[in-house]
Amino acid sequence: MLIHEAIQQISTAQPGPAPPTFPILSITVRGTLLKAPCEPCGQGNLVLGFRFSRLVFFLLFSNPTSSPSSGTTTVLARSHAAVAFSLDPPPPPPVAAMTNHTVGGVVAGGGSRVVVGRHGILIRPWPHPNPDEMMRAHRILERVQREQRAQYGVRNPRSVITVTPTYARTFQALHLTGLIHSLMLVPYDLTWVVVEAGGAVTGETEALLAGSGLRTLHIPFPGGMPVEWAERHRTEARMRLQALRIIREKRLDGIVVFTDDSNMHSMEFFDEIQSVKWVGAVSVGILAHSGNAESAAAQAGQNDAVKENPTMPVQGPACNSSGSLVGWHTFNTLPYAGNTAAYVGDRGTVMPMKLEWAGFVLNSRMLWKDNEEKPDWVHDVDSVIENGEELENPLALLKDASFVEPLGNCGKKVMLWWLRMEARADSKFPSRWMIDPPLEVTVPAKRTPWPDAPPELPAEKMAIINDHEVRRHSKSGRISRSRHSSRGRRKRETRTDTQTIGASQSNAQGK
Amino acid sequence: MGLDWWVSSLFLLSFVMLDIGAVELDQNLQTERISGSAGDVLEDDPVGRLKVFVYELPSKYNKKILQKDPRCLTHMFAAEIFMHRFLLSSPVRTLNPEEADWFYTPVYTTCDLTPNGLPLPFKSPRMMRSAIQLISSNWPYWNRTEGADHFFIVPHDFGACFHYQEEKAIERGILHLLKRATLVQTFGQRNHVCLKDGSIVIPPYAPPQKMQAHLIPPDTPRSIFVYFRGLFYDVGNDPEGGYYARGARASVWENFKDNPLFDISTDHPTTYYEDMQRAVFCLCPLGWAPWSPRLVEGVIFGCIPVIIADDIVLPFADAIPWEDIGVFVDEKDVPNLDRILTSIPPEDILRKQRLLANPSMKQAMLFPQPAQPGDAFHQILNGLARKLPHDKSTYLKPGEKILNWTAGPVADLKPW
Numbered sequence: 001m002l003i004h005e006a007i008q009q010i011s012t013a014q015p016g017p018a019p020p021t022f023p024i025l026s027i028t029v030r031g032t033l034l035k036a037p038c039e040p041c042g043q044g045n046l047v048l049g050f051r052f053s054r055l056v057f058f059l060l061f062s063n064p065t066s067s068p069s070s071g072t073t074t075v076l077a078r079s080h081a082a083v084a085f086s087l088d089p090p091p092p093p094p095v096a097a098m099t100n101h102t103v104g105g106v107v108a109g110g111g112s113r114v115v116v117g118r119h120g121i122l123i124r125p126w127p128h129p130n131p132d133e134m135m136r137a138h139r140i141l142e143r144v145q146r147e148q149r150a151q152y153g154v155r156n157p158r159s160v161i162t163v164t165p166t167y168a169r170t171f172q173a174l175h176l177t178g179l180i181h182s183l184m185l186v187p188y189d190l191t192w193v194v195v196e197a198g199g200a201v202t203g204e205t206e207a208l209l210a211g212s213g214l215r216t217l218h219i220p221f222p223g224g225m226p227v228e229w230a231e232r233h234r235t236e237a238r239m240r241l242q243a244l245r246i247i248r249e250k251r252l253d254g255i256v257v258f259t260d261d262s263n264m265h266s267m268e269f270f271d272e273i274q275s276v277k278w279v280g281a282v283s284v285g286i287l288a289h290s291g292n293a294e295s296a297a298a299q300a301g302q303n304d305a306v307k308e309n310p311t312m313p314v315q316g317p318a319c320n321s322s323g324s325l326v327g328w329h330t331f332n333t334l335p336y337a338g339n340t341a342a343y344v345g346d347r348g349t350v351m352p353m354k355l356e357w358a359g360f361v362l363n364s365r366m367l368w369k370d371n372e373e374k375p376d377w378v379h380d381v382d383s384v385i386e387n388g389e390e391l392e393n394p395l396a397l398l399k400d401a402s403f404v405e406p407l408g409n410c411g412k413k414v415m416l417w418w419l420r421m422e423a424r425a426d427s428k429f430p431s432r433w434m435i436d437p438p439l440e441v442t443v444p445a446k447r448t449p450w451p452d453a454p455p456e457l458p459a460e461k462m463a464i465i466n467d468h469e470v471r472r473h474s475k476s477g478r479i480s481r482s483r484h485s486s487r488g489r490r491k492r493e494t495r496t497d498t499q500t501i502g503a504s505q506s507n508a509q510g511k
Numbered sequence: 512m513g514l515d516w517w518v519s520s521l522f523l524l525s526f527v528m529l530d531i532g533a534v535e536l537d538q539n540l541q542t543e544r545i546s547g548s549a550g551d552v553l554e555d556d557p558v559g560r561l562k563v564f565v566y567e568l569p570s571k572y573n574k575k576i577l578q579k580d581p582r583c584l585t586h587m588f589a590a591e592i593f594m595h596r597f598l599l600s601s602p603v604r605t606l607n608p609e610e611a612d613w614f615y616t617p618v619y620t621t622c623d624l625t626p627n628g629l630p631l632p633f634k635s636p637r638m639m640r641s642a643i644q645l646i647s648s649n650w651p652y653w654n655r656t657e658g659a660d661h662f663f664i665v666p667h668d669f670g671a672c673f674h675y676q677e678e679k680a681i682e683r684g685i686l687h688l689l690k691r692a693t694l695v696q697t698f699g700q701r702n703h704v705c706l707k708d709g710s711i712v713i714p715p716y717a718p719p720q721k722m723q724a725h726l727i728p729p730d731t732p733r734s735i736f737v738y739f740r741g742l743f744y745d746v747g748n749d750p751e752g753g754y755y756a757r758g759a760r761a762s763v764w765e766n767f768k769d770n771p772l773f774d775i776s777t778d779h780p781t782t783y784y785e786d787m788q789r790a791v792f793c794l795c796p797l798g799w800a801p802w803s804p805r806l807v808e809g810v811i812f813g814c815i816p817v818i819i820a821d822d823i824v825l826p827f828a829d830a831i832p833w834e835d836i837g838v839f840v841d842e843k844d845v846p847n848l849d850r851i852l853t854s855i856p857p858e859d860i861l862r863k864q865r866l867l868a869n870p871s872m873k874q875a876m877l878f879p880q881p882a883q884p885g886d887a888f889h890q891i892l893n894g895l896a897r898k899l900p901h902d903k904s905t906y907l908k909p910g911e912k913i914l915n916w917t918a919g920p921v922a923d924l925k926p927w
Contacts, residue, residue, distance in 0.1 A: 114700065114821050116677045119758040124846035127766040136853040137736050137772050143857040144791055144864070145732040152730035 149187075154274045159189035159254035161247060161364055165239035166261045167197040167225040168204040170423040173433055175261040176205070180212040183259070186270045191252060192216045195239040197225040207432050219246060227343045227425045233353050236260075237391055240357055248367045248382075256364050258357040258394075262419050269415035272407050273361045278375055279398060280405045283316030284359040285417040286331045288349045314414055315352065316359055317406035325406050330354050345424030353392065356418055360394040361407070377403045542869040543862065545836075549829040549897060553871045554885055557892035558602045561899055564611035565598050566646050572618045572638070583622040587715040587804050588630060590697070590887070591619055591664040593878050597888045613693075613895050614652055614661040618642040621667050632673040636686055636919070637927040639663070639671075643688050657914050658692035659905040662895060665689075666715065668800040670696035672705040675799065680705055687918040693898065695891055697802050699824025706824060711894040713887060714826040717807040719879045725784035729813075736772040737852065738790035738814065739763070740783055741805075742798070743775075759819050760796050762845040770849060787812040791860065792838070792852055796820065806837075807876045815863045817852065819845060827875060827890050829897070836866045 162183060166172060183190055192214050196205050201220050209216045221239050226232050240258060247256060255273055259265060263284075273280060318327040333340070333351050341348035365371055366378050377400040384397060395401050408415055423429075430436075545553050573595065577583055583592060595617040598604055605611050620635040647653035653661065665671045671689050672680035681704050685694070698705055699712035706712075743764035745755040752761045767773040775794070780786065787793055793809040797820035806825065809816040816837040818825070825833045833839075840851055866872060874885040882888045907913070917924065 114703070114757075116681065118753040119842075121752055121758040121761040121765060122843065122846050123762060123765045127769070127846070129770045129772065129849065133849050133853040134772065137849075140853065140855075140857050140860060141734060141736060141791065144860065145734070147861055147864075148730060148732055152728075 154271060157188045157274055159191065160186060160257055160270060160273075161191045161193060161252050161254045162257045162259045163193045163195070163240055163243040163247075164259050164261050165195045165197065165221075165236045165243075166205060168202045169225075169425075170427045170429040171421060172204060172261065173208060173429075175421075176208045178264065179259060179261050180208065180214070182265050182267075183214055184212060185267055188270065188274070189254070190214060191254065193219065193243040193246060195219045195221050195243050197221045197223060197235060197239060199223065204432060217246060219243065227345075229341060229343060229346075229350060232344065234390065237357065237393075241391060244367055247364055248369060251368055252364055254364050256362040256367070258360065260356075260358055260418070262421060263358050263416055264419065265416040268413075269408075272413075272415060276361050276363060276405055276407060278363050278366055278378070278405070279394065279403065280361045280407045281317040281325075281328075281411070282359050282361070282406075282408045282416065283314050283329070283411040283414045284356055285414040286313040286315055286352050287417050287419045288313060288331070288336065288351065289419065289421060315356060315418070316408075316414075317404065317411040319406055319410040323406075323410050325402060325404055328355060329411070343425070344422045345427070350420040350422075352418055352420075355393045355395065357393055358416060358418055360404075362394060362397075366397075375403070543865045545831060545866060545869055545872055547828070547830045547832045552830045552893060552897070553875055553890070555889075555893045555896075556884065557889055557896050560896040561603055561612045561892065562605040562610055563598055563601075563603050563613045563615055563892075563895075564605055564608040564652075565595075565615045565617060566650065568617055568642060568645065572642055576619045576622045580622060580624050582624055582628055583619065585718060586624075586628060586630075587717070588621040588666040588697075589716040590666050590713060590878055591621060593716065593880065594664050594695075594888060594891065595619075596880075597882050601882070601888075601892075603892055608650065608652055611652075612660065612899055612901070614646075616642055616646055616661060616663055618663075620665065620673070629675075630667065632667055632675060634927065635667065635673045636683075636923040637925055639673075639686055640688060640923060641927040655907065656691070656901075656905050657907055657912070658689065660901055662693040662695055662711075663689060664695045666695075666697045666713070668698060669705040670694060670698040670710070671707075677799070683920065686923075688914055688916070690914060693895070695894075697826075698800060699826070699828070700801050700820075701822040701824055703822070709898065711891055712824050712826045712828060713891060714807045714876045715802060715804045716878050717804045717811075717876075719877045722784060722808065722811050727785050727788050731789060733789055733791050735774045735786065735790035737767075737774065737792045737794060737817070737848075738786060739773070739775040739794035739796075740778055740780065740786075742777055745799075755799065756797050757821075757842055759842045759845050760798070762842075763794065763796060763819070763848065766846050767849065772849060772853075784808070784812060787814045790814045792817050794819065795837075797823070797842075810836075810867055810876045811873050813864060813867050815860065815867065817848075819848075826887075827894065830890060830893065831872065831875065836863055836872075838863075 164179065166176065183192060192209075192212075194205065194209060194216055196202065196218065199220060199222050201218050206218065209218060219242065221242055223235070226235055244256070255276060257270075257273060269282065272282070312329075313331060314329055315331050316329055317325050318329050320326045331352055336349045336351060339348045341350045366374050368374070369382055377398060379397050379399055384391065391397065395404070398404070544551060547553075573592075577592060583589060595615075598615055598617075608614070618638060620638050621630045621632075623631045623634055625631060643653065643658070663671070665673075667673060668675045669677065669680035671685045671694050672683050673686065674680040674683055684704050685707055694707055694710040695713055696706075696710055697713055697715045699710070700706055741760075742755070743760045744750070744752050749755040752758060755761070763775065767775060774786070774790070787808060791814065793805060793812075793814035793816055795803055795805040795809060795816045795818050797803070801820035801823040806816050806818070808814075817840060818833075818837050819840045819842060821842050825831070825837075838852065838855065840848060844851060871885050874883065875887060875890050878887050
């Protein structure tokens with residue numbers, strides 16, 4: 001215990017032999033029990049007055065009563081040390097001794113192996129981590145966490161069946177990669193039903209799915225994906241129905257989740273849905289976004305301030321105070337009335353449907369043919385699916401929507417987000433994102449990211465760059481030109497029909 | 512047919528009864544029953560097994576001291592004050608000293624604090640002596656046994672040796688007048704002058720509400736392997752190192768400061784309690800004295816305590832099988848701490864965590880206000896009850912005197 005700072009007070013406060021007044025004694029002791037300075041720091045304010053005063057204390061009080069061996073030798077060792085280090089208490093040096101020598105030790109009691117006094121600080125010759133031990137430690141951590149999950153996590157985890165409508169387009173790689181990574185992290189048994197529009201299974205999608213290592217069912221869907229958003233929503237619904245048909249045919253067992261490829265899901269979402277019995281609803285954060293810079297700026301406040309904004313961008317179940325479902329929150333589309341995108345790639349904000357499919361999870365058993373356990377408030381799914389009726393959202397599958405279970409703390413916790421971000425319908429991208437053969441045309445960017453740009457850039461850009469940079473650029477430009485001479489030559493050419501690489505919203509436009 | 516049924520059911524029943532160390536599936540939690548060398552005694556109820564008489568001392572021994580410094584209620588030595596309050600309203604208290612098995616003297620010897628909050632032990636021997644003189648002159652019960660059926664709470668660093676410095680404490684030894692009394696103390700080290708045979712070792716006081724307020728959801732994965740926050744070198748009192756913690760803490764730092772498995776530093780994070788709940792092992796090395804509140808914190812937060820203190824005696828050692836719960840590392844083995852900890856089989860680690868998860872284990876380490884069944888107050892009473900009945904040597908024959916009232920340093924004989 002750190003009571004030694006008390007000595008300072010004692011030596012000045014106790015009546016008795018007055019300690020000799022060293023000017024150093026007037027230094028106030030500020031150290032507290034645990035807030036003493038860090039170990040290699042020798043802060044003068046704390047230590048100085050102490051060591052001398054304690055030395056004094058020892059000399060005054062320990063001599064008459066000390067046993068011959070212990071007291072004096074420790075005092076002598078200390079006094080020696082005290083004299084040697086005059087004003088600068090050094091950082092404690094690691095005594096790299098493998099021996100345990102004690103200076104003036106006092107045995108604590110009869111038969112004890114514990115010796116009071118100065119001990120060496122034992123340091124092994126190679127005080128660095130051993131890779132085998134690291135691996136063992138990680139395995140231990142893994143085992144402990146597995147046990148924690150088994151105890152506090154979900155009991156009897158059910159497998160998850162995720163349904164994703166997709167089609168090959170510029171942004172598909174972006175969206176699907178994100179979704180693949182999320183699904184790879186799901187700790188439950190996962191089956192991924194991918195329905196692809198366009199009539200056939202494309203190499204694009206196939207390439208992405210193959211790299212995921214997930215169990216996938218890749219299903220083609222006749223007809224291409226329409227460009228108009230309204231039509232696109234309807235087609236997606238039909239694609240999801242097709243997936244439900246497949247689930248029903250194959251009698252897949254698990255929880256059906258509608259993971260659109262552009263949505264973002266948190267891992268807690270997959271843990272939360274394990275508790276669904278038949279139909280569950282979760283809150284979906286709606287990130288209504290327009291790719292256009294100007295309208296995005298106007299709506300930036302609305303998108304960011306979720307809490308302050310009274311019209312929250314959340315779609316999902318609404319509960320009363322007792323926790324039962326009373327209604328639905330939908331996204332307020334009125335503020336965007338004049339500025340809604342009509343087709344993919346349009347300026348304006350893409351609006352969600354009234355209730356997105358992504359906010360619902362189903363027990364696949366309610367889709368099965370001739371399942372007696374199926375509750376009677378579910379429509380005869382067979383007829384719905386067989387006839388290919390239009391379904392706006394899974395609620396149409398139910399006779400009574402009040403049986404829907406609100407998940408995620410009654411919809412208060414938002415665990416997934418809806419986002420629709422697409423390039424123009426006619427935007428092109430390299431097939432499977434492999435540039436082969438090399439590009440015919442290199443398009444100069446509006447704002448070049450490389451500092452060694454050739455000086456052939458338009459005049460207005462050069463005006464922004466100051467003289468110093470111009471000099472630098474031209475100097476390096478010379479070298480770069482020799483290195484990338486062909487590219488520089490190409491850059492000078494301007495083509496009327498240029499290839500846009502990436503989204504139309506990006507700045508990579510031809511001049 | 513009926514006999515068969517009876518036999519089989521009896522067989523089954525006996526199976527259930529004898530399964531002492533069984534894994535109990537308590538709702539969702541898997542815990543294991545705790546039974547130490549004295550048996551499965553953690554949940555014993557002391558009421559009815561003993562009677563305690565509380566001496567009425569003038570308030571200068573207790574209330575006035577507390578009034579002078581209310582910090583005594585929150586520091587780690589607060590057990591002496593809370594024990595007094597508990598006994599005053601406990602059903603084991605008796606107002607009739609003739610039927611008492613144990614006598615308690617409420618004297619707060621650890622409540623003389625420096626401005627920094629550290630207790631000064633210099634007046635404690637005199638205070639204790641003065642209290643004993645008072646009870647021996649006003650009541651006949653001390654002289655009847657010369658203190659053998661009296662118990663005192665001495666939660667100071669080295670118990671009734673009344674000094675914070677180990678060498679001085681060993682020199683002084685236990686206060687002579689307490690030679691026959693039972694001491695309830697936090698200090699415990701085998702073969703040490705300051706630990707008497709028959710003493711009851713208790714955990715240091717740790718504020719229960721403060722710890723409960725920092726609980727995090729139990730499914731937060733434990734991702735820290737070894738955790739420690741505290742000093743490695745006591746720069747103020749031992750700058751060269753080697754005295755503080757017998758060099759063990761310095762050795763931990765020097766060997767493992769670069770090891771990513773060891774989250775050790777001298778920081779004072781506000782998330783200290785939360786971090787402990789995210790760690791698998793928590794180091795509890797000795798400091799200037801072998802005991803520390805880290806043990807209590809580790810038990811409450813489910814972090815397996817790694818005890819680095821040779822020959823230490825842990826609280827309620829007869830009721831709690833510490834070897835099964837914690838990991839004991841010799842001070843000379845500190846450089847191999849990583850090898851030792853990583854070579855513990857995972858099943859053992861899970862078992863230790865199950866034992867720590869046992870609510871009666873956590874309860875036994877706490878001093879809650881108001882007292883709850885199974886807490887440290889009750890464990891102390893259980894310990895006292897296990898020492899009953901007093902054997903014949905407790906009661907002195909008339910005229911027999913064992914204690915020498917003038918023994919000890921001259922300074923201690925001065926009146927308080």
